[in-house]
Amino acid sequence: MIALKSPSEIAALREAGRVVANxxxxxxxxxxxxxxxxxxxxxxxxxxxxxxxxxxxxxYQPRSARTPYPAVICASINDAVVxxxxxxxxxxxxDLVSIDAGAHLDGWCGDSAISFTVGTPRPAxxxxxxxxxxxxxxxxxxxxxxxxxxxxxxxxxTVARLEGYGIMADHGGHGVGRAMHEDPSVPNEGRPGRGIxxxxxxxxxxxxxxxxxxxDDYRTDRDGxxxxxxxxxxxxxxxxxxxxxxxGPLILTAA
Ligand code: MF3
Ligand code: CO
Numbered sequence: 001m002i003a004l005k006s007p008s009e010i011a012a013l014r015e016a017g018r019v020v021a022n023x024x025x026x027x028x029x030x031x032x033x034x035x036x037x038x039x040x041x042x043x044x045x046x047x048x049x050x051x052x053x054x055x056x057x058x059x060y061q062p063r064s065a066r067t068p069y070p071a072v073i074c075a076s077i078n079d080a081v082v083x084x085x086x087x088x089x090x091x092x093x094x095d096l097v098s099i100d101a102g103a104h105l106d107g108w109c110g111d112s113a114i115s116f117t118v119g120t121p122r123p124a125x126x127x128x129x130x131x132x133x134x135x136x137x138x139x140x141x142x143x144x145x146x147x148x149x150x151x152x153x154x155x156x157x158t159v160a161r162l163e164g165y166g167i168m169a170d171h172g173g174h175g176v177g178r179a180m181h182e183d184p185s186v187p188n189e190g191r192p193g194r195g196i197x198x199x200x201x202x203x204x205x206x207x208x209x210x211x212x213x214x215x216d217d218y219r220t221d222r223d224g225x226x227x228x229x230x231x232x233x234x235x236x237x238x239x240x241x242x243x244x245x246x247x248g249p250l251i252l253t254a255a
Pocket of ligand 2 (some may be wrong): 207
């Protein structure tokens with residue numbers, strides 16, 4: 001079931017989204033060679049707590065997971081695509097870092113992710129991150145009233161495939177509201193004109209995950225959460241929570 005949100009509910013979702021944006025900005029500002037992923041997790045935890053919000057990922061356990069998620073952020077490094085659990089690993093020169101964060105404020109959720117490099121970047125990583133950001137922007141631009149979920153999915157997938165990148169088939173975006181994961185699901189590849197119609201009040205997270213090698217295969221780590229590319233090539237992730245409004249898409253997790 002898809003629950004459309006009222007303008008006042010969208011305003012509340014915007015405030016939750018702002019907390020997530022601030023947490024991601026703080027993590028990015030602190031991320032550097034030698035900094036551990038647990039330190040980054042603590043920074044996000046502090047920003048979220050100081051805003052009077054609650055981390056959405058901590059203890060989250062979908063039916064598909066064997067264990068509750070044990071941290072505030074996901075920190076997915078190099079060949080990790082998404083859902084990397086922060087450890088005492090210290091960032092190394094040239095690492096490709098994807099950080100995903102979620103927070104609940106006054107009962108409403110925001111969910112967003114960014115990718116960046118630390119130290120001296122590999123040119124191929126910068127190209128992959130730029131394509132992922134472009135895929136996200138294309139998906140957001142397609143989220144207008146009158147369009148369909150398939151138009152958003154096609155916009156994302158077209159950017160990825162044109163540049164030769166892989167896509168994880170059964171992972172993508174989702175509705176957002178009081179819960180982090182609501183209907184509908186928002187695939188990262190699809191057919192224009194298919195799927196549910198986008199109406200003002202629909203709030204969704206759009207989250208392209210692109211694989212450098214162009215292959216789509218991935219595996220789950222022994223930790224039960226981290227998804228890695230099967231061929232060891234690098235991956236990038238970008239995500240915003242957005243609202244469909246009469247005047248077009250509104251990014252709720254912008255800084
Ligand atoms: N953006 C991620 C997603 O929608 C956030 C979930 S991370 C989890 O899958 F650890 F909480 F599951
Ligand atoms: Co998400």
